[in-house]
Amino acid sequence: xxLLMLGGTEFVGRAVTDASLARGWEVTVFHRGRxxxxxxxxxxxxxxxxxxxxxxxxxxxxxxxxxxTWSGAPxxxxxxxxxxxxxxxxxxxxxxxxxxxxxxxxxxKEDGPVVTGASPDAGEDVSYALAKRGGELAAxxxxxxxxxxxxxxxxxxxxxxxxxxxxxxxxxxxxxxxxAPGPPDARLQYIDAxxxxxxxxxxAADGLGGAYNTVSRPxxxxxxELLDTxxxxxxxxxxLRWTDPEALLAAGVEPWTDLPVWLPAGELHxxxxxxxxxxxxxxxxxxxxxxxxxxxxxxxxxxxxGTAPQRPDRPAVGLDARTEAKLLSSLDTP
Numbered sequence: 001x002x003l004l005m006l007g008g009t010e011f012v013g014r015a016v017t018d019a020s021l022a023r024g025w026e027v028t029v030f031h032r033g034r035x036x037x038x039x040x041x042x043x044x045x046x047x048x049x050x051x052x053x054x055x056x057x058x059x060x061x062x063x064x065x066x067x068x069t070w071s072g073a074p075x076x077x078x079x080x081x082x083x084x085x086x087x088x089x090x091x092x093x094x095x096x097x098x099x100x101x102x103x104x105x106x107x108x109k110e111d112g113p114v115v116t117g118a119s120p121d122a123g124e125d126v127s128y129a130l131a132k133r134g135g136e137l138a139a140x141x142x143x144x145x146x147x148x149x150x151x152x153x154x155x156x157x158x159x160x161x162x163x164x165x166x167x168x169x170x171x172x173x174x175x176x177x178x179x180a181p182g183p184p185d186a187r188l189q190y191i192d193a194x195x196x197x198x199x200x201x202x203x204a205a206d207g208l209g210g211a212y213n214t215v216s217r218p219x220x221x222x223x224x225e226l227l228d229t230x231x232x233x234x235x236x237x238x239x240l241r242w243t244d245p246e247a248l249l250a251a252g253v254e255p256w257t258d259l260p261v262w263l264p265a266g267e268l269h270x271x272x273x274x275x276x277x278x279x280x281x282x283x284x285x286x287x288x289x290x291x292x293x294x295x296x297x298x299x300x301x302x303x304x305x306g307t308a309p310q311r312p313d314r315p316a317v318g319l320d321a322r323t324e325a326k327l328l329s330s331l332d333t334p
Contacts (some may be wrong), residue, residue: 074134184224
């Protein structure tokens, strides 16, 4: 297989590139040159944010598969997809379950209502949900039933440049009492970037098209298992202080950002952690145990000296130490 990876040097794109090279595929990586391309891949450079001129390096060539993880202006997906439609057999777009109209009820399938107002011609000034839906529309417009839409949710694993699992790992590694958002048995739904990459490549090779919710089954792990595993793999003496959601919210703690991954029970939790994934799992999606994801992410962090990369277009996540200390002190006060 000949793969053209649009991006391919960070997190999900890098996972796809690495998985393709491991299969012996011929891989071309098109990127802006900000990070080194993986060894074994042919590198082309260009800046798709500059319009068609930025895609000049893709003027020639044919590929069996294109994979695109773009989350900015949908017009960038539109321009690349139109340019490649006659020279590529299949187009896989890593989208998001954020494209569903909110509130997203538990158990929603791929035919559920999506956000309105999205356009493949939109520029940068759109919300994440509209950007991803606009990217979907651009892929479908250019490739039709040769377009695969992977609607992922929470993505974890080695290479994460958002900071969610890396923050929990570095925090538990520091030891001491750690604010842990309850309840411990809260069910989580996510996907390891490497499992997403493997499914994307298999699905494309099989010629699948259309939308798929690509995360684990609900309850693949729990908040308790995730944090207990962080403590175990870091070998720390951290003590998890399980705290009721009501107390955290009353103290002004922001779910998802201050305490990554965590969402209290309600509509947002159902949207992120209760999606129907029957369709993707029926086509071979497999999700590794949480212990493997956590251990491998910790090993990767240690190799980097303990500091994860941070996407410039995303704010840093995690509760700062002083705020956590004040909260712990208030919990200890009768």
